[in-house]
Amino acid sequence: MQQCERVKGRRYTGGNNDLAPGCGGCYCCERVKIVSWCEYGGRYLSGYSRGAHSYSSLYQAEKQCSTQSDCGGITYEPKSGHYTLRRGTNLRRSRSKEKSWKKCPYA
Numbered sequence: 755m756q757q758c759e760r761v762k763g764r765r766y767t768g769g770n771n772d773l774a775p776g777c778g779g780c781y782c783c784e785r786v787k788i789v790s791w792c793e794y795g796g797r798y799l800s801g802y803s804r805g806a807h808s809y810s811s812l813y814q815a816e817k818q819c820s821t822q823s824d825c826g827g828i829t830y831e832p833k834s835g836h837y838t839l840r841r842g843t844n845l846r847r848s849r850s851k852e853k854s855w856k857k858c859p860y861a
Contacts, residue, residue: 789820790858791816791855798840808838809838810836815839819839827855830853
């Protein structure tokens, strides 16, 4: 175990930005907040979040949703191929094969 991992909430990245987003290619210890997302197939969340709300990857959408107070989750729109930040928190049945992610209740 690396020295910085002995401190809760810190991680040695080894230059891998995916281990500590925002750290870049450095080998630093970075405080990371671990968020787990639950996937719900055939469901959508209503209303878009304020500001930029459409992303080409789930990773980008998750990262942004975690920083926005009005983001209740993420819905993938197959027609556009984008992951959209949503205000709603109640899952609704989708007729267009959308799928959604919400922060897991046990995370």
